[in-house]
Amino acid sequence: MTTREIIDKAMDQGAGILRLAPNWVPRSFCVPGRRIKLHPDDYYHLGGARGGIDERWFSSTTPADNGPLTGTHEGLSQVVFDDGSGSEPAQVLLRDAVAELKGALIGSRLWDGYQAWPVYSKFFDNKGALPHHIHHRDEHAMLTGQRGKPEAYYFPPQLNNYGADFPFTFFGFAPGTTKDQVLECLKNFTKGDNKITNLSQAYRLEPGTGWDVPPGILHAPGSLCTYEPQTASDNFAMYQSLAGDTCVPEELLWKNTPPDRMGDFDWLMEVIDWELNVDPLFRENHFMRPRPVRPEAEMHAEGYHENWICYRSPAYSAKELTVLPGRTVTIRDAAAYGMILMQGHGKMGSWDIDTPAIIRYGQLTHDEFFISEEAAKAGVEITNPSANDPLVMLKHFGPENPDLDL
Numbered sequence: 001m002t003t004r005e006i007i008d009k010a011m012d013q014g015a016g017i018l019r020l021a022p023n024w025v026p027r028s029f030c031v032p033g034r035r036i037k038l039h040p041d042d043y044y045h046l047g048g049a050r051g052g053i054d055e056r057w058f059s060s061t062t063p064a065d066n067g068p069l070t071g072t073h074e075g076l077s078q079v080v081f082d083d084g085s086g087s088e089p090a091q092v093l094l095r096d097a098v099a100e101l102k103g104a105l106i107g108s109r110l111w112d113g114y115q116a117w118p119v120y121s122k123f124f125d126n127k128g129a130l131p132h133h134i135h136h137r138d139e140h141a142m143l144t145g146q147r148g149k150p151e152a153y154y155f156p157p158q159l160n161n162y163g164a165d166f167p168f169t170f171f172g173f174a175p176g177t178t179k180d181q182v183l184e185c186l187k188n189f190t191k192g193d194n195k196i197t198n199l200s201q202a203y204r205l206e207p208g209t210g211w212d213v214p215p216g217i218l219h220a221p222g223s224l225c226t227y228e229p230q231t232a233s234d235n236f237a238m239y240q241s242l243a244g245d246t247c248v249p250e251e252l253l254w255k256n257t258p259p260d261r262m263g264d265f266d267w268l269m270e271v272i273d274w275e276l277n278v279d280p281l282f283r284e285n286h287f288m289r290p291r292p293v294r295p296e297a298e299m300h301a302e303g304y305h306e307n308w309i310c311y312r313s314p315a316y317s318a319k320e321l322t323v324l325p326g327r328t329v330t331i332r333d334a335a336a337y338g339m340i341l342m343q344g345h346g347k348m349g350s351w352d353i354d355t356p357a358i359i360r361y362g363q364l365t366h367d368e369f370f371i372s373e374e375a376a377k378a379g380v381e382i383t384n385p386s387a388n389d390p391l392v393m394l395k396h397f398g399p400e401n402p403d404l405d406l
Contacts, residue, residue, distance in 0.1 A: 001090065003092050003096055003100070004100055006079075006081050006090045006092045007079065007092055007096070007097045007100050007101065009081050009083070010079050010080070010081040010092075010097075011101070011105075011372070013081060013350070014349060014350060014351060014369070015349055015350055015375060016371070016372040016374050016375030016378075017348065017349050017350075017351060017369050017370070017371050017372070017375055017380070018079045018094070018097065018369060018370040018371075018372075019079070019080045019081075019082075019351065019366065019368075019369055020058075020059065020077050020078065020079060020080065020094065020338075020368040020369060020370055021077070021078040021079075021080050021091060021364055021365075021368075022056060022359055022363070022364075022365055022368065023056060023057045023058070023060060023075065023076070023077045023078070024038065024045075024053045024055070024056055024361060025053065025055040025056070025057055025064045025066070025074060025075055025122070026046050026050045026051045026052060026053045026054070026055075026066065027051050027052070027054055027055065027066070027126075028049070028050060028051035028066070028067070029051065029131075029246065029248065029249075029252070030051055030052055030054045030126045030127075030130070031052055031054070031126065031127040031128060032052040032053060032054040032125060032126070032127060033054060033125040033126055033127045033164045033223060033225055034125070034127075035125050035159045035160070035161075035225040036054075036055075036056050036123045036125045036159065036225065037356060037357065037358055037359050038053060038056075038358075038359055038360075038361065039358050039359065039360045039361070042360060042361040045361040046071075049069060050066070050069055053361075054124065054125045054126050054127075055122050055123060055124055055125065056122060056123045056125075057075055057077065057120055057121070057122045058077070058120060058121040058122060058123075058338050058339075058340050058368060058396065059077055059094065059117070059119075059120055059121065059337075059338025059368075059370050059396065060075055060076060060077045060094070060120035060121075060122075060232075061076065061077070061093075061094055061095035061098055061116060061117045061120065061232060062075055062076070062120050062232040062233065062234060063075045063076055063234070064234055065234040065235070073093065075234070076093050076094070076095055077093070077094040077095075077120075077370075078091040078092065078093060078094065079091065079092050079093070079094050079097050079370075080364055089364065094117070094370060095116075095117075098111075098116060098117045101372075103373075104372070104374070105336065105370075105372050105373070106336045106372070106373060106398065107335060107336050107372075107373030109335075109400075110335075110336070110373075110398050110399070113399075114398075114399075116232065117232065117336075117398065118147075118231060118232050118398055118399060119229060119230065119231055119232055119315070119316045119396065119397075119398050119399070120229075120230065120232055120338070120396075121227060121228055121229040121230065121318070121338060121340075121394075121396040122227075122228050122230075123159070123225060123226065123227060123228075123340075124221065124225070124226040124228055125159070125225045125226075126164070126221070126223055127164045127165055127223060128164065128165040128166055128223055128243070128244045128246075129165070129166040129168070129169070129170075129220050129221065129222050129223055129243060129244065130220055130221045130243060131220060131238045131239070131240035131241075131242075131243040131246075131248050131252075132170055132196050132197055132200065132218050132219065132220040132238075132239050132240035132243075133218065133219065133220070133236050133237060133238045133239055133240070134215075134216065134217070134218050134219075134236065134237055134239060134271055134272065135148070135149035135150070135151065135213075135215045135216075135233075135235055135236050136148055136149065136215055136216075136235050136236075136237070136256055136271055137215040137216045137271070137273065138215075140256075140270070140271050141215075141233065141235050141256070143258040144235070144256050144257070144258055146233050146234075146235045146256065147231055147232065147233045148215040148231065148233065148235075149215050149230060149231050149233040149234070149235055149236070150212075150213065150214045150215050150230065150231050150313050150315045150316070151213050151228050151229070151230035151231070152210060152211065152212045152213065152228065152229050152230065152288070152310040152312070152313060152316065152318065153169075153210045153211045153212075153213065153221070153226045153227070153228055154209075154210035154226070154227045154228075154229075154288075154309045154310060154318065154320075154394070155205055155206065155207045155208065155209060155210060155224045155225070155226055155227070156207070156208075156225065156227055156342055156394065157207045157208050158342045158343050158392065159225040159342075160207040160224050160225050163205070163223060163224055164223035164224070165223050165244070166222050166223045166244070167204065167205045167222050167223050167224050168202040168203060168204050168205060168222045169202065169203055169205060169211070169219060169220060169221050169222040170197050170200040170201065170202045170203075170218070170219065170220040171200065171201065171202075171203060171211075171213075171217065171218070171219050171282055171286070172200060172201070172217055172218055172219075172276065172277035172278060172279065172282055173199045173200055173201075173218065173277045173278050174199060174200065174201050174278075175278050175279075175280045176278075177199045177277075177278055179269060179274070181199055182196070182199060182269065182272070183265060183269060185199065185239070186239060186253070186265050186268050186269075187265060188241070189239075189241045189250060189253050190241070190250055191241075192241065192242065193241060193242040194240065194241040194242070196218075196239055196240050196241075197220060197240060200218065200220070201282075202220075202222075203283065203287075205222050205224045207224065208290065209287070209288060209289050209290070210227075210287075210288040210309055210310060211286050211287055211288060212286050212288060212310065212312035212313050213286065214273070214276060214313065215273070216271065216272060216273025216276060216277075217273060217276050217277055218239060218272065218277055220240065220243070227309075227318070227340075227394055229310050229316040229317070229318045229396040229397075230316065231315050231316065235255075235256040236252075236255060236256065237252065237253060237254065237255045237256055237257065237268070237271065238252040238253055238255070239253065239268070241253075253268070286312065288309065288310065288311065288312060290307035290308065290309050290320065291307060291308045291311060292305070292306070292307055292308075293306045293307065293308055293319065293403070294306070300324070302329060303323065303324050303327030303328065303329045304321065304322060304323045304324060304327065304329045304331070304382075305321075305322045305324070306319055306320065306321045306322070306331070307319060307320045308404070309394070310396070311404055314399060314400055315399050316396060316397060316398065316399065317396070317397045317401045317404045318394060318395060318396045318397065319394070319395045319397075320392065320393075320394055320395075321382075321392070321393050321394075321395060322390050322391070322392045323344075323346070323382050323383075323384040323390065323391040323392075324384065324390060325384055325386045325387055325388055325389060325390060326384065326385070326386070326387060327383075327384055328381065328382070328383040328384075329381070329382055330379040330380065330381045330382075331379065331380050331382060332376065332377060332378070332379040332380075333371075333376040333377070333380075333395075333397070333403060334376070334377060334401070334402040334403045335373055335376060335397050335398060335401050335402060335403070336370070336371060336372055336373040336376055336397070336398065337370075337371050337376060337395045337396060337397045337398075338368075338369070338370050338371075338395070338396050339368070339369055339370075339371065339393050339394065339395045339396075340367060340368050340393065340394050341353050341354070341355050341367040341368070341391070341392070341393045342355060342392045342393060342394060343355055343389065343390060343391065343392040344384060344386060344389045344390055344391035344392060345385070345386070345389075345391070346382060346383045346384045346385055346386070346391050347381070347382065347383040347385075348369065348380060348381075348382050349375070349380055349381060351366065351369065352366055353366050353367065353369075354366055354367065355367050
């Protein structure tokens with residue numbers, strides 16, 4: 001079959017709901033927290049040089065940027081079509097499905113505006129904290145052929161039975177910090193610990209809550225397992241030279257720097273959105289507790305509960321949907337979305353869905369799907385047959401979600 005034939009058959013099979021394969025991504029500078037259900041023998045499946053697998057990407061049409069050893073389709077989600085014949089299921093890139101189906105998959109609003117699915121989400125599962133780093137704003141990212149990268153965090157209770165080494169995140173700089181102090185830290189990057197987090201503030205992370213992080217803000221994500229909706233980009237630069245016991249290579253300080261600005265510390269300072277970093281109301285402006293999408297009593301009477309979990313940015317949004325035990329519901333959304341099942345089992349449209357306890361590298365699952373705009377608007381019927389266990393899923397949406405009132 002051709003790629004287009006596989007895409008059409010997959011769309012027909014799921015009535016506009018595409019089944020996706022697990023999409024594992026390693027990071028050479030990370031130590032896996034081992035909470036994303038990958039088999040214990042597989043966290044270093046790609047070899048020591050690639051580092052541990054501590055990320056799973058969802059509904060991604062964005063390639064991972066992991067240097068010269070990056071795999072051909074690393075970071076790119078695959079649509080799965082199984083004809084039931086017993087032969088190996090066919091797989092095609094979600095990126096190709098979007099390019100072929102355009103607005104028929106993601107909706108004309110997003111296709112006309114972006115000519116692509118402009119977001120993805122991931123599990124980030126690191127045993128320790130990451131170095132204080134930054135994602136570039138549009139005006140800086142475009143100089144290396146990329147888009148700016150806002151991102152959001154939500155800490156799913158199902159994946160955070162323990163907090164690992166450092167369940168705190170540094171954000172920005174303490175009010176009163178001067179640019180000269182930051183510049184001195186950057187110039188000391190190759191001299192050992194540049195102590196940049198001495199200028200920052202750490203916030204304790206709480207499962208069931210989250211944060212919104214616009215580009216241009218320094219952040220050192222802590223060690224809770226994190227669900228991260230974000231813009232379809234993989235740019236960053238590391239501004240901290242020593243994180244825990246791990247030295248950060250100098251090349252990562254200059255990552256995504258235009259060739260003519262390499263070695264220019266003024267460039268590193270320009271990338272920083274200074275006012276956002278020293279905001280004295282940072283927590284008030286960026287912390288997110290879940291917000292019910294409708295009055296709770298109404299939802300419970302219908303058999304479900306749904307919260308906005310990422311809602312501060314127009315670039316993306318996300319919901320947590322819980323279907324109560326023994327109930328069948330029809331959920332309507334105004335936009336296409338990707339989803340990952342966190343807890344329970346049941347039916348979603350024509351699909352059997354379940355959450356595996358453990359996944360081998362390369363194994364296919366029934367826990368991740370992409371819902372077309374047409375299917376989302378028509379309503380997705382979800383059944384939870386369990387007498388006791390809630391069915392819980394996370395859903396991420398593209399920019400300017402019509403249902404979200406910021």
